Structures are given as C-alpha cells and as structure tokens.
Amino acid sequence: MFSKIKKVLQDFAQQISEAILYRTLSEKEIDEYCNNLFIQLIESDVAYDVAEKIVNEIKQQLMGKKIRRGDDAKNYIDTAVEKSLEEMLKGVGTFKLMNFVKSVLAKEKPVKIMFMGVNGVGKTTTIAKIAHILKTNGFKVVVAAADTFRAGAQEQLKKHAERIGVTFIGGRYGSDPAAIAFDAIVYAQKNNFDVVLIDTAGRMHVDIDLMNELRKVARVVKPHLKLLVLDALTGNDALEQLKGFEEAVGVDVVVLTKVDADANGGAALTTIIGVGKPIAYLGVGQGYNDLIEYDPAIVLKMLFR
Ligand SMILES: Nc1nc2c(ncn2[C@@H]2O[C@H](COP(=O)(O)OP(=O)(O)O)[C@@H](O)[C@H]2O)c(=O)[nH]1
Ligand SMILES: [Mg+2]
Structure with missing residues (x-):
C-alpha cells in the first residue's frame, strides 16, 4: 500500500x-x-x-x-x-461506526444504514465486512438486497450472509428496491434486530433515473446513515462520484475500498485528502477482516514506516 x-x-x-x-x-x-x-x-x-x-x-x-x-x-x-x-x-474526519450504532440504539431500533455507490466499487463486499464486525460486536444484523437490477446481486449478498451468519432479506429481480428495504426494516422491527444494512444497485452518479430511484429508497427507509462506497483506485473520479451522490441524496460518511490495490498510492491519497466527508473505514482486501477503521495515524504509518 x-x-x-x-x-x-x-x-x-x-x-x-x-x-x-x-x-x-x-x-x-x-x-x-x-x-x-x-x-x-x-x-x-x-x-x-x-x-x-x-x-x-x-x-x-x-x-x-x-x-x-x-x-x-x-x-x-x-x-x-x-x-x-x-x-x-x-483535516479528514473520522467516523466510529460502532459508536454511532450504539448511540442510535440508545434511542431506537433498528439502526438503518443505506449503502450507495457506483457499480463495482465494493458495496456488497463492504456490507459483508461491516455485517461481520457488527455480528462480532454482538449485534443482530439483517442485510437487505435492494439491488434488484444486476444479475447475481441477490445471490452474492445471500451467500455472504450465510457465511457470516446474519439474516438475509431479498426479492425478485426487477422488483421495487424500496419495497425490499421496507420489508427488511419491518422484519427487523418484528424480530428485535439491531441493525439493517441496505445494499443498493450500483449506479452512475450522472444517471438521473437511477438516482431518483435511490432517492425513493432513501425516502422510504429514512436511513440513520447514508454511506457512500468509493473505490480508492479511481482518485479524482471518486471525488466526482461523491459530488453526484451528495447532490442527489446526500452523503453522511464514506468507505474507501481497494486501498490495498493501489500500488502507487497516489490515487488513494488523493481520495483520502480530497473527500471532505468523514471516512469510516478503508477496505484493504477481499476478506471479511480486510477493513480497517480510518485513522490519520494509520495512513501516516503506511506512508512513513
Ligand atoms: N483488493 C480489494 N478488492 C475489493 C475490496 N473491496 C471490494 N473488492 C472487490 O471488488 C469487486 C467488486 O466488489 P462488489 O462488492 O461486488 O462491488 P459492488 O458492485 O459495489 O457491490 C469484488 O471482486 C470484490 O472482491 C478491497 O478493499 N480490496
Ligand atoms: Mg453489489
């Protein structure tokens, strides 16, 4: 790295x-x-x-x-x-997701986190990693596959959920993603779950129809947290994506994936420095444990030690 x-x-x-x-x-x-x-x-x-x-x-x-x-x-x-x-x-804000979850749970249940991002940036993988951390911390987790668009998206999240041991809620391809997210929340409420993680279909930040669809999911879900996943390899383009999502739906916090895959490091560093939103985690691999809490001291260590 x-x-x-x-x-x-x-x-x-x-x-x-x-x-x-x-x-x-x-x-x-x-x-x-x-x-x-x-x-x-x-x-x-x-x-x-x-x-x-x-x-x-x-x-x-x-x-x-x-x-x-x-x-x-x-x-x-x-x-x-x-x-x-x-x-x-x-200057880059940190974000302690586990503390955030606890602070919401002190007031209400379940905590609703909506994941957004362009295709292939690592949304589904990041959901699996975060579900794994939440489960390890003793929380009851539902993952909702509100990606009804891309072939294999439902099965991919379901497989992760089975491996990690969290509950999966999905739906038919072509069906309304907002309805699936809604079902998952109702299920969580009825069954006393702590956290609902909502996977959405990848979309380009310039695609107006898909951004409207995402806005609808957000309106229905009323997420406590809108989390944007960005691919650190894409540098300035990631910052453009952020602008698009910020304008269309709003972004609370960012996860930067594939920091491990940037051999030069300049794209990752550009994204970190330029992002202007708190960063919760850095993705550093494809395994469930390859997610580290963002901390400037850790990046400094990677750069100088
Ligand atoms: N090296 C590396 N690969 C990652 C990371 N996060 C995701 N990936 C890979 O990126 C690809 C796309 O991930 P996926 O979660 O399906 O992206 P999505 O389309 O946004 O849901 C998969 O092959 C993942 O294994 C990461 O932090 N590091
Ligand atoms: Mg996906």
Missing part, C-alpha cells in the same frame, strides 16, 4: 538532507527540490491540486528555517515531510 508514494517521499527527504550535508540550501534550491517532488507525486497518480497542496505544505515547513551543516538534517527533513502530510490528513 502506498509503496511508490512512500518511496517518492523518502527519496525527497534523502536528497535534500544529503545536499544540506555540504552547505545551507537557498530557498531557490529548496524550490527546485519541491518542484521535482511535485512531478514525482503526479507520476504516482496524485491529482494535480492535491500534489500542489502537499508540496506547498512541505515548502512551508522547510522555507525560512536555516538548516545548517552538522544539524541532524535527515531527521529534520523527515519530520518536516511527515508533519506536512499529517497536517493534511488531520
């Missing part, structure tokens, strides 16, 4: 601190190193404006502070680079 970007940041710190071993760097020289870093970040799939922000932040940390020969330059630069990334990641 983040392997190319990690090396880019390491090399930058290494080169600057080596140069400083022999003389104090002028601002112009620091500028040149930073310009080179900018290009390297772009080549690791960091989006242009995010790369610019990172470089400016690093420049701010380095400029005006004279590092002299004999100072522990390497340590100083490493710290400055890490601090810059920390500053940027600090």
Whole structure:
C-alpha cells in the first residue's frame, strides 16, 4: 500500500538532507527540490491540486528555517515531510461506526444504514465486512438486497450472509428496491434486530433515473446513515462520484475500498485528502477482516514506516 508514494517521499527527504550535508540550501534550491517532488507525486497518480497542496505544505515547513551543516538534517527533513502530510490528513474526519450504532440504539431500533455507490466499487463486499464486525460486536444484523437490477446481486449478498451468519432479506429481480428495504426494516422491527444494512444497485452518479430511484429508497427507509462506497483506485473520479451522490441524496460518511490495490498510492491519497466527508473505514482486501477503521495515524504509518 502506498509503496511508490512512500518511496517518492523518502527519496525527497534523502536528497535534500544529503545536499544540506555540504552547505545551507537557498530557498531557490529548496524550490527546485519541491518542484521535482511535485512531478514525482503526479507520476504516482496524485491529482494535480492535491500534489500542489502537499508540496506547498512541505515548502512551508522547510522555507525560512536555516538548516545548517552538522544539524541532524535527515531527521529534520523527515519530520518536516511527515508533519506536512499529517497536517493534511488531520483535516479528514473520522467516523466510529460502532459508536454511532450504539448511540442510535440508545434511542431506537433498528439502526438503518443505506449503502450507495457506483457499480463495482465494493458495496456488497463492504456490507459483508461491516455485517461481520457488527455480528462480532454482538449485534443482530439483517442485510437487505435492494439491488434488484444486476444479475447475481441477490445471490452474492445471500451467500455472504450465510457465511457470516446474519439474516438475509431479498426479492425478485426487477422488483421495487424500496419495497425490499421496507420489508427488511419491518422484519427487523418484528424480530428485535439491531441493525439493517441496505445494499443498493450500483449506479452512475450522472444517471438521473437511477438516482431518483435511490432517492425513493432513501425516502422510504429514512436511513440513520447514508454511506457512500468509493473505490480508492479511481482518485479524482471518486471525488466526482461523491459530488453526484451528495447532490442527489446526500452523503453522511464514506468507505474507501481497494486501498490495498493501489500500488502507487497516489490515487488513494488523493481520495483520502480530497473527500471532505468523514471516512469510516478503508477496505484493504477481499476478506471479511480486510477493513480497517480510518485513522490519520494509520495512513501516516503506511506512508512513513
Ligand atoms: N483488493 C480489494 N478488492 C475489493 C475490496 N473491496 C471490494 N473488492 C472487490 O471488488 C469487486 C467488486 O466488489 P462488489 O462488492 O461486488 O462491488 P459492488 O458492485 O459495489 O457491490 C469484488 O471482486 C470484490 O472482491 C478491497 O478493499 N480490496
Ligand atoms: Mg453489489
């Protein structure tokens, strides 16, 4: 994870601190190193404006502070680079889903969470992972397959539910997804379940009809949480998707999947930094346990350790 970007940041710190071993760097020289870093970040799939922000932040940390020969330059630069990334990641909100579930349960039952996203981003897989965590924490969970559109979608969620040991509610292909979600909620109420996770069909954020359908599901379900799943590999496009869903239905919280699959790391970092919504989890694989709670400290660790 983040392997190319990690090396880019390491090399930058290494080169600057080596140069400083022999003389104090002028601002112009620091500028040149930073310009080179900018290009390297772009080549690791960091989006242009995010790369610019990172470089400016690093420049701010380095400029005006004279590092002299004999100072522990390497340590100083490493710290400055890490601090810059920390500053940027600090701005990204965290979201403790388990705490949220508990806080809703203190008032009412069941907790309703609606999952949304473009086709193939990992909605169904993420539902399975979250259902698994909820079950491990002792909650009674229903998963609802309100994807009546894509062939195999019902069977896919059903199979996950059987493996994890949670209840599955589905319906016929072509039927109204809002009706399935509604059935699942009624079932949960009658049978004293804690949480309903609603899977919806993948849709493009620019498809007006499907977005209207999603809006209908939201109106019927009145979810406590609208969770958007984004594929970290898609970088800036993920941010466009977020805009579309935000406008059509609203987004409370985001899960970023496939962080493990981004060898360069720039697309994932772009999505994390640019998302502007709290991030609940990062998906880091296809197994049920491959979901980690988002925490800036964890991303920093992935980038620098
Ligand atoms: N490497 C990796 N693959 C993932 C992750 N999350 C989902 N996938 C894979 O992405 C593909 C699409 O997932 P799916 O849940 O069916 O997407 P959906 O269409 O949004 O429901 C599947 O092959 C998943 O195994 C992740 O965090 N990492
Ligand atoms: Mg699906």
